[in-house]
Amino acid sequence: MPLGLLGKKLGSTRVYNAAGVLIPVTVVLAGPNRVLQVKTQAGKDGYNSVQLGFDDQKEQRLTKALAGHIKKHSGVAVKRIKEFRNFTKDVKPGEVVGADLFTPGDYIDAIGTTKGRGFEGVVKRHRFAGGDMTHGAKGWHRRSGAIGQRLFPGTVMRGMRMPGHMGQDTRTTQNLEVIQVLPEDNLILIKGSIPGAEGDYVVIRESKKRPKGWKPPVAANVSKKKAEAKSAPAKK
Numbered sequence: 001m002p003l004g005l006l007g008k009k010l011g012s013t014r015v016y017n018a019a020g021v022l023i024p025v026t027v028v029l030a031g032p033n034r035v036l037q038v039k040t041q042a043g044k045d046g047y048n049s050v051q052l053g054f055d056d057q058k059e060q061r062l063t064k065a066l067a068g069h070i071k072k073h074s075g076v077a078v079k080r081i082k083e084f085r086n087f088t089k090d091v092k093p094g095e096v097v098g099a100d101l102f103t104p105g106d107y108i109d110a111i112g113t114t115k116g117r118g119f120e121g122v123v124k125r126h127r128f129a130g131g132d133m134t135h136g137a138k139g140w141h142r143r144s145g146a147i148g149q150r151l152f153p154g155t156v157m158r159g160m161r162m163p164g165h166m167g168q169d170t171r172t173t174q175n176l177e178v179i180q181v182l183p184e185d186n187l188i189l190i191k192g193s194i195p196g197a198e199g200d201y202v203v204i205r206e207s208k209k210r211p212k213g214w215k216p217p218v219a220a221n222v223s224k225k226k227a228e229a230k231s232a233p234a235k236k
Contacts, residue, residue, distance in 0.1 A: 007028045015179060
């Protein structure tokens with residue numbers, strides 16, 4: 001997790017790029033993040049990481065253990081704490097980092113908790129088609145149907161998709177492009193949707209599959225094909 005920030009999902013909107021194309025984006029409040037602790041490979045921790053805190057909190061609402069940890073490192077009471085390993089930016093405890101860690105064109109992974117749906121049936125939870133609405137079908141419109149076996153094995157198979165709790169799961173959306181960065185407001189506009197409801201906390205990290213400086217290989221392939229076409233002998 002080379003670079004990362006704690007943030008809060010504010011909502012969705014649309015913006016125009018330089019070519020006049022309309023792009024749907026998710027607005028994330030990504031700061032200020034306070035550096036609470038810096039761990040090093042040479043220290044007693046044995047690995048490199050940076051601990052960030054986000055969203056100021058009243059000290060009286062912290063647990064004694066968390067309050068003691070923050071005081072030990074001369075930090076400020078916060079609601080959320082996240083540790084990022086192998087943080088590529090050189091920071092010190094007490095410093096503040098924000099949305100300017102990322103620039104337009106970067107790719108990020110967004111980690112959040114999906115919306116809780118409560119108890120749901122198989123039609124919504126697993127996208128089952130349901131039973132017939134006509135031809136004499138009664139009471140089986142939104143049910144899964146038979147789930148058991150015959151004489152052998154005489155039991156319900158493991159992993160059978162059934163009604164149950166839906167949502168409230170940690171999910172990661174990968175390779176999302178940063179469209180705009182507003183450092184004065186600590187806002188990041190990210191192309192597409194990210195997990196969670198408005199006001200939920202999210203983690204924005206540098207994309208694992210598309211790190212900083214990554215460019216799509218399409219342009220290189222196209223230019224290579226054009227060069228090969230030019231060098232090829234003309235057909236008679």
